[in-house]
Amino acid sequence: MEQKTILSVKGINKSYPGTKALTDVHFDLRQGEVHALIGENGAGKSTLMNIVGGVIKPDSGQIMLNCKEVKFHSPKDAQDAGIGFVHQEIALCPHMTVAENIYMGRIKGNILSMLDFSELNRKAGEILSLFKTGITPQTIVRKLTVADQQVVEIVKALSLDCKILVLDEPTSSLTESETEALFVTIANLKARGISILYISHKMSEIFRICDSITILRDGHFIDSLKVKEISPEIVISKMVGRNITNLYPPKSTKVTEKIIEVRNLTRKGVFNNISFEISKGEILGIAGLVGSKRTEVARAVCGIDQVDSGEVHFEGEKVHFKSYRDAIKRGIAYLTEDRKIEGLFLNLSIKKNITASCLEKVSKFKIINAGAEKNWANSFSEKLRIKLYNVNQKASSLSGGNQQKIVIAKWLSINPKLIFMDEPTRGIDVGAKSEIHDMLRKLSDEGIGIVIISSELPEIIGMCDRVIVMSEGRITGVLDAKDLSEEHIMTYAASSQEHGFAG
Known part of the structure; x- marks a missing residue:
C-alpha cells in the first residue's frame, strides 16, 4: 500500500547575485519514511532545507503540506506547521x-510566579520515555554523550508536535555505538509515523536506514529513487555526473628507504611505548576507536605536544622537535582533524590561507608581494582543482571539500617530506573524497610519506599500504595491505594486548 505524501516540494527556484542556487527542484516525502537528500557540497541541499524550514524564501515554486500549499515567512512558520530541524x-x-x-x-x-519544574520534568519525561535511552529530565546536558544530546534535540523538536524531522549529518561526530543508538531512535520515529529528511554523505548509512533518495547536482534535481531498487555506484554516478569506477586509487608496491622511525614514544597517562616507521612514498594508516589516542601520537611526533620519553629519527638523524615550527622546518606537516577551528583562517582570503605557511616565498624584505602571493595561490588552486571564483574569496565561502583542499595546499607549500592527515575527508562529499584520495596517492608516488588517521574503516583499508591499530594509548596490532579487513582492525581496536614495533 502506497504511503501518504505528507510533503511535496515543486519547481523550487532560488538565485543569488551571480549564481543560481536551485533550478526546478522537486521531491515528495511520504509519511513514516526516511528520505535521504544527497549531493556534493554546493549541490544546493542547504539552500533547499533552508527554504523548507522557512529560513529563506524561494523565488518561485510551491511547498505542499498534506496537499495544501503553504508559504513560510519565518522558521517559526515552518515549526508551527510541524517541521523540526536537528x-x-x-x-x-x-x-x-x-x-x-x-x-x-x-x-x-x-x-511573581514560580516555575513548575515538576510539571516541566513530567512532560519531558513522557517524551523521553519513547526512546528508552535512560536520559532523565533532570540530567545536566553537559554530562550527556553527543549521541544523547542529539536525542534531546530530537525530543525538543517532537515536543513541538513535529510531523517532519530534518536530520543534517546526524552521525558526523558520533562513534560507531552512538550511531547504532541513533538508528534505533530513527526506527522508533518511523514506527510513530514521523517522516524524516536525512542529509548525509555516508552511503553505508543511506542504504541501511533510508527508504528513498533525492539526488541534487549543481542546484538541479537529478533523480528520486527507491533505495531497494538501486546501488551505491548508481547513486554516486548521479551525484557527481561521472562514473567513479574506484573510490580508492591503486596501491603502491614499491619498497623504499625509511623517512621516519619512532621508538618507544611515551607521554605519561596518554600513550605508551609507541614504535613505528614509515618509508618514503608509503601511506600508513592509524586506526582505533575514540579515545585510542591516535591524534595525540601524531601531535607528539610533530612537536605540537611534548613527550616524557622515546626517540624520533627523521631521515636517519635523531631529532627532538621542541615545537611544531621545528618539524615544519624539516618538512613535516600536520593537517588537523578540525579544519574550521585549527586548519583555516575562515575570515581571510583563499590566497592568505594558502600562503600562510610559506610567507618567505611570497615576500621580499619581510614585505608580502601581492602579485607573488596571488600567483602562488592560483598555482596551487589549479593544481588541486579548488572550485572558486578567485583567490580573494574568503575561505568560509567554499564547500567542505574545497576548504580541505586549501588546507592541503597550505602544507604542500612547504614542500613536505612527511604529512600527517587527521580525518582527511570528514564531512566531505564522495566526489571530493575521490579527488583527495587520488591526490594523496599521487603525493605518495612522488616519494612523500603520508600518515592517515581516520575513523572511516573503508578509507583506511582502501588507501593504506600498512595500518597500525591503537587501543587505550597502545599499539595493539599491525596489518599489511593484504591482511586488511574491518574485522581484523576492529579485533585489534578492541584489544588491550600491546603489540611490538610497527615496522
Whole structure:
C-alpha cells in the first residue's frame, strides 16, 4: 500500500547575485519514511532545507503540506506547521537540564510566579520515555554523550508536535555505538509515523536506514529513487555526473628507504611505548576507536605536544622537535582533524590561507608581494582543482571539500617530506573524497610519506599500504595491505594486548 505524501516540494527556484542556487527542484516525502537528500557540497541541499524550514524564501515554486500549499515567512512558520530541524552543530545550553533545554523559550512564568519544574520534568519525561535511552529530565546536558544530546534535540523538536524531522549529518561526530543508538531512535520515529529528511554523505548509512533518495547536482534535481531498487555506484554516478569506477586509487608496491622511525614514544597517562616507521612514498594508516589516542601520537611526533620519553629519527638523524615550527622546518606537516577551528583562517582570503605557511616565498624584505602571493595561490588552486571564483574569496565561502583542499595546499607549500592527515575527508562529499584520495596517492608516488588517521574503516583499508591499530594509548596490532579487513582492525581496536614495533 502506497504511503501518504505528507510533503511535496515543486519547481523550487532560488538565485543569488551571480549564481543560481536551485533550478526546478522537486521531491515528495511520504509519511513514516526516511528520505535521504544527497549531493556534493554546493549541490544546493542547504539552500533547499533552508527554504523548507522557512529560513529563506524561494523565488518561485510551491511547498505542499498534506496537499495544501503553504508559504513560510519565518522558521517559526515552518515549526508551527510541524517541521523540526536537528542541525549538524548541537545547539543546547550545556549547563541547563534536559527538560529546561527541551522547553526553552516556552516556559511560562514571571517574576511573581514560580516555575513548575515538576510539571516541566513530567512532560519531558513522557517524551523521553519513547526512546528508552535512560536520559532523565533532570540530567545536566553537559554530562550527556553527543549521541544523547542529539536525542534531546530530537525530543525538543517532537515536543513541538513535529510531523517532519530534518536530520543534517546526524552521525558526523558520533562513534560507531552512538550511531547504532541513533538508528534505533530513527526506527522508533518511523514506527510513530514521523517522516524524516536525512542529509548525509555516508552511503553505508543511506542504504541501511533510508527508504528513498533525492539526488541534487549543481542546484538541479537529478533523480528520486527507491533505495531497494538501486546501488551505491548508481547513486554516486548521479551525484557527481561521472562514473567513479574506484573510490580508492591503486596501491603502491614499491619498497623504499625509511623517512621516519619512532621508538618507544611515551607521554605519561596518554600513550605508551609507541614504535613505528614509515618509508618514503608509503601511506600508513592509524586506526582505533575514540579515545585510542591516535591524534595525540601524531601531535607528539610533530612537536605540537611534548613527550616524557622515546626517540624520533627523521631521515636517519635523531631529532627532538621542541615545537611544531621545528618539524615544519624539516618538512613535516600536520593537517588537523578540525579544519574550521585549527586548519583555516575562515575570515581571510583563499590566497592568505594558502600562503600562510610559506610567507618567505611570497615576500621580499619581510614585505608580502601581492602579485607573488596571488600567483602562488592560483598555482596551487589549479593544481588541486579548488572550485572558486578567485583567490580573494574568503575561505568560509567554499564547500567542505574545497576548504580541505586549501588546507592541503597550505602544507604542500612547504614542500613536505612527511604529512600527517587527521580525518582527511570528514564531512566531505564522495566526489571530493575521490579527488583527495587520488591526490594523496599521487603525493605518495612522488616519494612523500603520508600518515592517515581516520575513523572511516573503508578509507583506511582502501588507501593504506600498512595500518597500525591503537587501543587505550597502545599499539595493539599491525596489518599489511593484504591482511586488511574491518574485522581484523576492529579485533585489534578492541584489544588491550600491546603489540611490538610497527615496522
